[in-house]
Amino acid sequence: MLEKSFFDRPVLEVAREIIGATLLFDGVGGSVVEVEAYDETDPASHSFRGPTLRNRVMFGPPGHAYVYKIYGIHYCLNFVCRPGSAILIRALEPVRGLETMRARRGGLADRQLCSGPGKLAQALGIDLRHDGLGLDVPPFGLRAADAAHPIATGPRIGTTKGAETPWRFVLAGSRYLSRPLPKVQPDL
């Protein structure tokens, strides 16, 4: 199981290593295939303008869940690293509790159960009640990746600010991503 000290490192380092890790919530979840990194130097980050009521967990100790509501509808799960930095969990390959996730996600195909931050939170049953919980104790269960995984990177999704920062990390070739990596523009 991953301990809190795992997250007390530079956020980009943790983001790469968390790919391929297993994330369970109440025994439901799967393998992490897509994340994005954010830190306090980053205009796109919730922590950029300092602590507020919403983002206070991002400034607390490493190894806790930062959960927020977005667009009035969806929830997003982050892993807090060093103060001001966090990793948005964007997609999982579903492995455990498939029937539970299908029920929560309206019977969709496996590929669409956890292929996006809001979808993933819905499939695992995560909401604001879980903001601030420790990642090393139930209902969370995190297991490190058992081997090195091929990583691909690209720009982050859904944010205008800092759009050129390639802080999106995915498991290369996975079919469970929220979206494929953008095509490389050929030179003219």
Added chain:
DNA sequence: AACTGGATCGTCT
């Protein structure tokens, strides 16, 4: 395959 608009509300200006 790509793009559009609507849902819906907490948070911060």
Added chain:
DNA sequence: GACGATCCAGTTG
């Protein structure tokens, strides 16, 4: 009072 670290259904090509 405006705007999201999103998702889905609908339309168009």
